[in-house]
Amino acid sequence: xxxxxxxxxxxxxxxxxxxxxxxxxxxxxxxxxxxxxxxxxxxxxxxxxxxxxxxxxxxxxxxxxxxxxxxxxxxxxxxxxxxxxxxxxxxxxxxxxxxx
Amino acid sequence: xxxxxxxxxxxxxxxxxxxxxxxxxxxxxxxxxxxxxxxxxxxxxxxxxxxxxxxxxxxxxxxxxxxxxxxxxxxxxxxxxxxxxxxxxxxxxxxxxxxx
DNA sequence: CAAATATATGCAAATATGTTGATGCGATAA
DNA sequence: TTATCGCATCAACATATTTGCATATATTTG
Numbered sequence: 001x002x003x004x005x006x007x008x009x010x011x012x013x014x015x016x017x018x019x020x021x022x023x024x025x026x027x028x029x030x031x032x033x034x035x036x037x038x039x040x041x042x043x044x045x046x047x048x049x050x051x052x053x054x055x056x057x058x059x060x061x062x063x064x065x066x067x068x069x070x071x072x073x074x075x076x077x078x079x080x081x082x083x084x085x086x087x088x089x090x091x092x093x094x095x096x097x098x099x100x
Numbered sequence: 101x102x103x104x105x106x107x108x109x110x111x112x113x114x115x116x117x118x119x120x121x122x123x124x125x126x127x128x129x130x131x132x133x134x135x136x137x138x139x140x141x142x143x144x145x146x147x148x149x150x151x152x153x154x155x156x157x158x159x160x161x162x163x164x165x166x167x168x169x170x171x172x173x174x175x176x177x178x179x180x181x182x183x184x185x186x187x188x189x190x191x192x193x194x195x196x197x198x199x200x
Numbered sequence: 201c202a203a204a205t206a207t208a209t210g211c212a213a214a215t216a217t218g219t220t221g222a223t224g225c226g227a228t229a230a
Numbered sequence: 231t232t233a234t235c236g237c238a239t240c241a242a243c244a245t246a247t248t249t250g251c252a253t254a255t256a257t258t259t260g
Contacts, residue, residue: 006128006131006132008124010194011125011127011131012124013193014124014190014193014194015122015123015124015126015127017193018118018121018122018189018193019119019122019123019217021122022118022119022121022122023115023119023217024111024112024114024115026115027111027114027118028111031106031111040236040237041236041237041238042235042236051219051220051221052236052238053219053220053221053222053237053239054218054219054220056236056237056239057218057219057238058218059237059238060238060239061217066196072226072227074227074228074236075226075227075235075237076227076236076237077236077237077238083196085192085195085196086192086196088188088192089118089193090114092185092186092188092189093114093118093189094110094114119247123247140206140207141207141208142207150249151249151250151251152206152207153207153208153209153249153250153251153252154248155207156208156209157208157209157248157249158248159207159208172256172257174206174258175205175206175207175256175257176205176206176207176257177206177207
């Protein structure tokens with residue numbers, strides 16, 4: 001539970017995934033997608049109060065970077081977490097954030 | 101260990117801290133600063149092979165966002181982690197890494 | 201004080217990201 | 231087939247981040 005390899009590739013990969021998550025809307029999305037739950041774009045955009053285009057855009061970023069996965073079902077596309085562990089990041093960040 | 105509040109402020113704060121971390125050089129810095137260890141700007145810039153100005157800039161970002169703390173000692177400034185837990189993020193990310 | 205060392209900061213060009221409206225497109229319903 | 235829903239994507243513009251050079255400041259040394 002300790003050592004981290006510092007190869008440039010790992011740094012790049014880690015940064016890539018972190019950049020994917022580092023946006024309020026995208027953190028919100030991850031927050032909505034607990035466990036096995038899968039939501040449609042419309043459900044997500046309504047809960048987070050963002051435009052359709054914006055939601056779609058952010059979902060794509062999360063999917064491209066391997067954070068989410070999606071499946072199409074009729075007219076809908078359901079998005080869900082690919083790594084439940086990623087939620088830990090948000091938990092972790094929130095627990096670190098609070099003593100200014 | 102479970103529920104995450106989704107208030108806009110928390111989302112912003114979480115995103116802010118994540119953005120601070122989401123850069124290869126800055127992840128590298130966190131990687132170097134295990135435990136209590138504190139390093140000078142020069143030590144950090146040499147290990148990560150970045151310019152002086154760049155190292156200084158990145159350190160400032162990490163400090164401003166509450167990731168690092170610093171103490172001055174003579175001509176040197178020693179930087180160290182403010183939240184050991186933040187290292188978990190890097191570990192977590194790496195363990196999630198892509199299996200395309 | 202002058203010089204050297206360690207770090208910080210201002211600035212500007214290059215690049216990356218975010219935002220929004222319009223439009224395209226597959227799936228279903230009428 | 232036409233209309234509509236759900237979503238994706240394009241385009242254009244706005245904002246933010248990164249990088250490096252030049253320069254400034256602080257500390258110690260001679």
